[in-house]
Amino acid sequence: MPPLSQSTPRTNILKARSPGKLNLTFDILGDLPGGYHEVETLMQTVDIQDNLTFAFSRADNFSLEIKSIEFAGRAADVPVDQNNLIAKAANLFIQNIGNKVDRPETNYRISVQLRKCVPVAGGMGGGSGNAAATLVAMNSWFDSCFSNQELMDMAAKLGADVPFFINGGTQIGTERGDVLTSVEHKTDLSFLIVGPKLFGMSTPEVYRAYDEDKNDNSQRISAYAGAEALKSGNSANIAQTFGNAFEACVYSRKPELKFIANRLKKIGGYCTRLTGSGPTLYVLTKDTAESESIQKSLSDELISGINGWSDWPDLEITSFVASSTNHGVTLDVDPEL
Ligand code: ATP
Numbered sequence: 001m002p003p004l005s006q007s008t009p010r011t012n013i014l015k016a017r018s019p020g021k022l023n024l025t026f027d028i029l030g031d032l033p034g035g036y037h038e039v040e041t042l043m044q045t046v047d048i049q050d051n052l053t054f055a056f057s058r059a060d061n062f063s064l065e066i067k068s069i070e071f072a073g074r075a076a077d078v079p080v081d082q083n084n085l086i087a088k089a090a091n092l093f094i095q096n097i098g099n100k101v102d103r104p105e106t107n108y109r110i111s112v113q114l115r116k117c118v119p120v121a122g123g124m125g126g127g128s129g130n131a132a133a134t135l136v137a138m139n140s141w142f143d144s145c146f147s148n149q150e151l152m153d154m155a156a157k158l159g160a161d162v163p164f165f166i167n168g169g170t171q172i173g174t175e176r177g178d179v180l181t182s183v184e185h186k187t188d189l190s191f192l193i194v195g196p197k198l199f200g201m202s203t204p205e206v207y208r209a210y211d212e213d214k215n216d217n218s219q220r221i222s223a224y225a226g227a228e229a230l231k232s233g234n235s236a237n238i239a240q241t242f243g244n245a246f247e248a249c250v251y252s253r254k255p256e257l258k259f260i261a262n263r264l265k266k267i268g269g270y271c272t273r274l275t276g277s278g279p280t281l282y283v284l285t286k287d288t289a290e291s292e293s294i295q296k297s298l299s300d301e302l303i304s305g306i307n308g309w310s311d312w313p314d315l316e317i318t319s320f321v322a323s324s325t326n327h328g329v330t331l332d333v334d335p336e337l
Helices: 085-099 126-141 148-158 162-167 203-213 223-232 235-241 247-253 255-267 288-304
Strands: 013-031 037-058 063-071 108-116 170-174 179-182 190-196 271-274 281-285 317-323 330-332
Touching: 013 126, 013 162, 013 190, 013 223, 013 271, 037 126, 037 190, 037 223, 037 317, 063 085, 085 108, 085 126, 085 148, 108 126, 126 148, 126 162, 126 330, 148 162, 162 170, 162 179, 170 223, 190 255, 190 288, 203 247, 223 235, 235 281, 247 255, 247 271, 255 271, 255 281, 255 288, 281 288, 288 317
Parallel strands: 063 108
Antiparallel strands: 013 037, 013 330, 037 108, 037 170, 170 179, 190 281, 190 317, 271 281
């Protein structure tokens, strides 16, 4: 438990980083009770990370305030109220702590600053990662009163993608994507991640589009085949196993995204795929140098308007060179603060 006495100085700041994820494979197997889809996905954390700073101060009751959210130096289009997944995670944590800690001991005001790097509403699970980071940071503050499994159980209540971010790395998600099996392998993956702005299909809309189009002849995209390929370490074989069942329904409704994906396929890399419900795309590449070279070609084409880009004059695209990581949320306590 954090010391209350003034005589024991202790930093009241916790800093956490939550990575983004890519769905290396994503398939829909059927329906689950409660209106959910049964999915099978191979997920991978990457080194594009959001930075969260939590400042704790004593108060008469528990509260959490989100002071600022910025993306690329500007205010991000993300709610700062109790709808933010950070606030939802903190409130759930405090509800659950009841039988572990005396209620007055939880009377803190937490002020949060969030610097986003993971594209917002892009299919990279940024908000889910932030929720996981909040659970991990609060658990650290409250003396690790919950086990890793208890944190995972709480995470699952916040959203299907949240538990994955507690441990991150490479994991297969089944059922709603939240029944997780970790995949051990030694392959470092390099990517160019391409995030078009101004898209406008939410995750529920993409699921609805998928249901409308449902094509029973579509090929199975196996997370287990992806995991086996990762263990083999051969990138060309690995790329063959990647895929996303949403691509057809999203590309048919968003021809500009299909165009970008086709251009990326032409420019280079082993494969270009959609992550989650999009619109973020990733190119699997040989190494960072190849990711940078594709990034440069993409930028040159976009600026000059060649190869069909002039047909889409309003496209705004951000791209990131990224690598796979073997961890989820990380925490550091800065003793200087
Ligand atoms: P999902 O597939 O869950 O929709 P995503 O990866 O596509 O997620 P997120 O960046 O997580 O995209 O944002 C999804 C939605 O959640 C957005 O509409 C956003 O406003 C909202 N949101 C709530 N809290 C956060 C947060 N801390 N960071 C980002 N978005 C958040």
